[in-house]
Amino acid sequence: MTTPANLKYTKLHEWVKEEVDGSVTVGITHHAQEMLGDLVFVEAPTVGRQVKQGEECAVVESVKAAADVYAPLSGEVLAVNPELAGAPEMINADAYAAWIFKLKPNSPAEFGGLLDAAAYQTIADAEQH
Amino acid sequence: MPFIPHTEDDVRAMLAAIGVQSIDDLFDEIPAALRSRGLQHVPPGVSEMDITRLMHERAVQDGFYLNFIGAGAYEHHIPAAVWQIATRGEFYSAYTPYQAEASQGTLQLLYEYQTMMTLLTGMDVTNASLYDGASALAEAVLMAVRTHKSSKRVLMPLTVPPVYRKVVRTLVKDQNIELVPVPYANTQGHTDLLTLQQYAGQDFAALVMPQPNFFGVIEPSDEIAAWAKQNGMLTIALVNPISLALLRPPGEWGADIVVGEGQPLGVPLASGGPYFGFMACREQYVRQMPGRIVGATQDVEGKVGYTLTLQAREQHIRRSKATSNICTNQGLAVTAATIYMALLGPEGLARVAQASHANTLALSQKLAAVPGVKRAFVTPMFHEFVLQLDAPAGSVLQAMRTQGILGGVTLAHDYPELGEAILVCVTETKNAADLDLYVQALSAALQSTTNSGRHSWLM
Numbered sequence: 098m099t100t101p102a103n104l105k106y107t108k109l110h111e112w113v114k115e116e117v118d119g120s121v122t123v124g125i126t127h128h129a130q131e132m133l134g135d136l137v138f139v140e141a142p143t144v145g146r147q148v149k150q151g152e153e154c155a156v157v158e159s160v161k162a163a164a165d166v167y168a169p170l171s172g173e174v175l176a177v178n179p180e181l182a183g184a185p186e187m188i189n190a191d192a193y194a195a196w197i198f199k200l201k202p203n204s205p206a207e208f209g210g211l212l213d214a215a216a217y218q219t220i221a222d223a224e225q226h
Numbered sequence: 227m228p229f230i231p232h233t234e235d236d237v238r239a240m241l242a243a244i245g246v247q248s249i250d251d252l253f254d255e256i257p258a259a260l261r262s263r264g265l266q267h268v269p270p271g272v273s274e275m276d277i278t279r280l281m282h283e284r285a286v287q288d289g290f291y292l293n294f295i296g297a298g299a300y301e302h303h304i305p306a307a308v309w310q311i312a313t314r315g316e317f318y319s320a321y322t323p324y325q326a327e328a329s330q331g332t333l334q335l336l337y338e339y340q341t342m343m344t345l346l347t348g349m350d351v352t353n354a355s356l357y358d359g360a361s362a363l364a365e366a367v368l369m370a371v372r373t374h375k376s377s378k379r380v381l382m383p384l385t386v387p388p389v390y391r392k393v394v395r396t397l398v399k400d401q402n403i404e405l406v407p408v409p410y411a412n413t414q415g416h417t418d419l420l421t422l423q424q425y426a427g428q429d430f431a432a433l434v435m436p437q438p439n440f441f442g443v444i445e446p447s448d449e450i451a452a453w454a455k456q457n458g459m460l461t462i463a464l465v466n467p468i469s470l471a472l473l474r475p476p477g478e479w480g481a482d483i484v485v486g487e488g489q490p491l492g493v494p495l496a497s498g499g500p501y502f503g504f505m506a507c508r509e510q511y512v513r514q515m516p517g518r519i520v521g522a523t524q525d526v527e528g529k530v531g532y533t534l535t536l537q538a539r540e541q542h543i544r545r546s547k548a549t550s551n552i553c554t555n556q557g558l559a560v561t562a563a564t565i566y567m568a569l570l571g572p573e574g575l576a577r578v579a580q581a582s583h584a585n586t587l588a589l590s591q592k593l594a595a596v597p598g599v600k601r602a603f604v605t606p607m608f609h610e611f612v613l614q615l616d617a618p619a620g621s622v623l624q625a626m627r628t629q630g631i632l633g634g635v636t637l638a639h640d641y642p643e644l645g646e647a648i649l650v651c652v653t654e655t656k657n658a659a660d661l662d663l664y665v666q667a668l669s670a671a672l673q674s675t676t677n678s679g680r681h682s683w684l685m
Contacts, residue, residue, distance in 0.1 A: 138513065138538075143375065158513075163538035165547070 098127045101193055105169075105208070106217035112193060113169045113211055120175055121200050125157060125166060127192040128221040133159040136185040141177035142198055148174060150207050155197055157188065170207045172200040292660055293632045296610050296651025297440070298359070298387050299498065300490045302468065302578060303655055304562075305569055308492045312562040326534045332557070333532035336520040339564040346470045346567075347463075347484040348477020349506035353517035355555040359464075359487025360393035362503030363434065365516050365550055366462045366485045367398055367405075369507075370432035372514045372549070373460060377431040381454075383408040383417045385439035386464060388640040406430070412643075415443040415603030415612065422453055432460040432483075437476065438469055441649065442586070442610025443603055451480030467491050467504070469608045471575040472583065483507045492566025493559045502556030502563065513539055516550025581654035582609040589652050589661045596665060598672045602644055610651040612637065612644065617675040619646040625671035631664060633671070 100106070105113040110129035114122040130136065140156040148154045148168035155166035176199040180187060187195040202208075212220070232240075237249070246252060253261075272280070293301050311317070316331055326333060336354045343352040356362040367380050382391060382405045395405060406425070411418040416439060433454040437447050451461040463481035468490045470476075476484045489501040507515055513536065521535030541548035567575065586609045593599050598616035615622055619636040626633035634648035641647060652661070 140513065158538045161538075161543075163544055163547075 098192075100126070100214040100218045100221070102214045104193065104214065105211035106214065107167065107169045107211060108217075108220055109167050110221075111166060111169045114196075115208075116199075119201070121170060121172075121202055122196045123166075123169055123198055123200060124196045125188065125192060126217070126221065128224070129157075129164070130188050130192045132224070133157060133162055133164060135160050136188050139181040139185045139188070139197060141181065142174045144174050144176060146174045148172065148200070150204075150210075157185075157197075166197060168200065169211060170200060170202045171204050172202040175199040175201050289630070291627070291630055291632045292656070292663060294634055294650050294652060294656075294664060295632050296442075296653075297635045297649050298389060298487060299495055299501070300466075300468070300609075300651065300653055301495055301655055302490055302492075302582075302653050304492050304494060304566065307569060308562050308565045311565050312558065317561045318558065327532075330532055333520050333534070335561060335564055336518075336555075336557075337522055337532050338568070339560050340520060342564065342567045343467075343504050343506055346467060346475065347465070347481075347504075347506040348475030349481075349484055350477075350509035351512045351515065351519065352504065352506040353515055353519050353555075355488065355557075355560045356485075356503035356505055356517055357556065358499065358501045358503045359485065359489075360387075360390040360503075361397065362485040362487075362505050363390050363462070363464055364394040364397035365503075366483045366505060367394055367403065367432065367434070368401070369483060369511065369514045369516065369549070370460045370462055371401075371403055373511050374431035377429040377459075378402055379404045379406055379428075379430045380462075381406050381408050381422075381425060381430055381433040381459070383410065383434060383436065383439070384641075385410050385415070385417055385441060385443070385445065386434055386436045387440045390464070408433075410439075413603065414605045415439070415441045416445045416605065417450060418446065419449060419453055422450065426453075426457055428457075430457065430459045432462050434462045434464060435481065436464040437473065438466060438608040438610070441603060441612050442607040442651070444473070444606045444608065447476070447481075448479045455480060466608065468575065468579050468582065471572065471579040473608070477508075482511065488556075488559065488563050491563035493562055500556055500559055502559040512536065514549055515539070516548075518555060578654050579608075582652065585609075585652040585654065585656050585661065586611065588658070589650070589656075589664060592661060592665045593668070596669050596672070598676070599668065602647055609653060610649055613648050613650055614644060615646040615648065615672065617646065617672050619648050621675045622646075622668070622671045623648065625674055626667045629667045629670070631667045633664065633668060 106126065110126045112124050112126050116122060136157055136159050138158040142154040148171065150168055150171045152168045153165040154168045157164050157166060178196050181195065181197065340352040340354065344350065356365055370380065371378050380403065384407055408417055409421055410416055411421065435445060435447050435450055437445050439445050454461045460482040461480055463476035463484040465476055465484060465486045467486055467488060484506045486504055487501055488504045493501055505515065505517065518534055519536050520532055523531055523533050525531045537543060539549040586607065590601060590611050600614050602612035602614050619638055623633050623636060634650040637644050637647040637649055
């Protein structure tokens with residue numbers, strides 16, 4: 098699967114989509130779900146929680162591992178994807194459609210630190226080998 | 227899983243394979259100065275015949291007592307079949323096998339154990355056991371704090387056994403968790419809503435609810451659990467498993483996590499251990515539950531198989547973020563408990579509980595006629611009660627001991643406000659004659675202690 102060019106990424110395998118209303122939508126990348134294997138549980142953050150950039154705010158658990166999902170930007174958690182509670186495998190099926198949470202960012206300056214698709218692809222490729 | 231030792235040939239072959247002369251050579255890197263040069267205070271070995279004789283002589287020195295001490299560890303009749311079966315080679319391994327699924331029998335037993343405990347507690351999930359009752363309570367406190375997320379404060383009634391409160395304090399004190407003691411109602415010996423009201427509206431992660439409590443008293447657990455829920459906290463039930471055959475399961479009175487000491491289920495007193503702790507919870511909290519959980523599944527041929535499940539919570543995967551780093555279970559004690567429960571069944575367990583309760587009631591009624599003795603709390607109890615004496619508790623217990631009776635434990639240290647108080651336990655192991663012996667011994671002990679007290683005062 099190609100890494101969508103309209104998204105931003107973190108080194109820790111989150112994708113970030115900037116929405117028109119200024120919020121951002123966050124998920125984990127195709128590469129991340131592939132490394133984890135079949136997901137069985139997603140622990141989402143509490144709506145309303147203030148998170149700092151790089152802070153652990155969700156957990157994705159597969160049959161063989163559990164991994165933290167980090168806040169790509171500082172901000173307030175606006176929403177979590179209600180469908181994931183009953184169907185975590187949606188992330189395996191399409192990692193870029195199955196979002197985990199939405200944030201209202203506090204600090205636009207932090208956007209600059211996110212990776213573009215090409216830069217992230219380089220990191221993911223390096224891990225594959 | 228049988229224990230198969232290495233023969234000398236095996237050891238030689240293994241050493242040869244890695245090019246080492248002797249096992250001692252493997253420890254070469256430990257400097258000589260750090261090595262122990264033999265154990266100087268250990269006497270030389272003796273024959274089996276001699277050691278048996280020595281142990282018999284020592285055992286006689288221990289004496290034989292009629293035991294009325296409970297306070298957390300309880301003497302119950304253990305059918306001979308329990309340990310006959312538990313010590314079969316296939317079971318006689320006290321640890322979780324490392325290649326767990328290779329030991330289907332062990333996993334099946336643990337699965338049966340979990341099922342029985344889940345039914346007994348009225349919860350959704352039980353783990354494969356923890357170290358003991360006190361550390362299980364500490365784990366429940368940690369679990370409640372993880373689940374709650376915003377608060378690190380827990381209400382800890384003084385009716386929780388003092389030893390448990392100490393263990394919990396030790397295990398959680400370096401994690402910024404605050405344990406707030408809750409006083410008990412003086413005349414009833416249990417926690418009450420009036421006292422709890424002062425904590426209403428504050429941010430607490432959980433409330434611990436012992437049932438029955440340390441004094442043997444039945445707590446008003448329904449209304450207290452409801453109060454905890456209203457105030458946004460989880461209820462951790464600390465229960466005696468035998469009592470659950472008579473009392474309503476904690477799942478029905480609003481508990482979210484249930485823990486306790488498993489020893490009463492077929493594990494001998496044995497000077498304080500090994501015992502085992504149990505822990506059960508509602509399904510919504512299972513991912514915060516520590517320890518191993520065995521699940522049932524199907525193999526490729528559709529046959530039932532057992533497997534460790536939800537392992538992503540555990541330390542070998544989650545490292546420092548694991549739900550606990552005490553994942554050990556007490557396999558052998560759990561094996562005995564499972565066999566004990568299977569042999570007795572729900573009816574047998576209820577008979578044990580009923581007989582214990584009836585004996586306790588009978589003794590307390592007989593004692594009502596003894597001068598200088600009164601029950602501290604005249605409230606419903608399970609199989610223990612507190613007596614207040616007109617003479618020094620320690621001396622009375624000592625005097626009873628010389629008559630072959632362990633009359634209870636003194637509460638002077640942990641509950642000085644109760645005066646000369648002792649905690650007495652009666653299980654199904656006692657008969658009417660034993661109860662009469664207790665009454666006689668206590669009466670005599672009170673008389674002699676009071677008389678000698680007067681005597682020394684006159685001098």
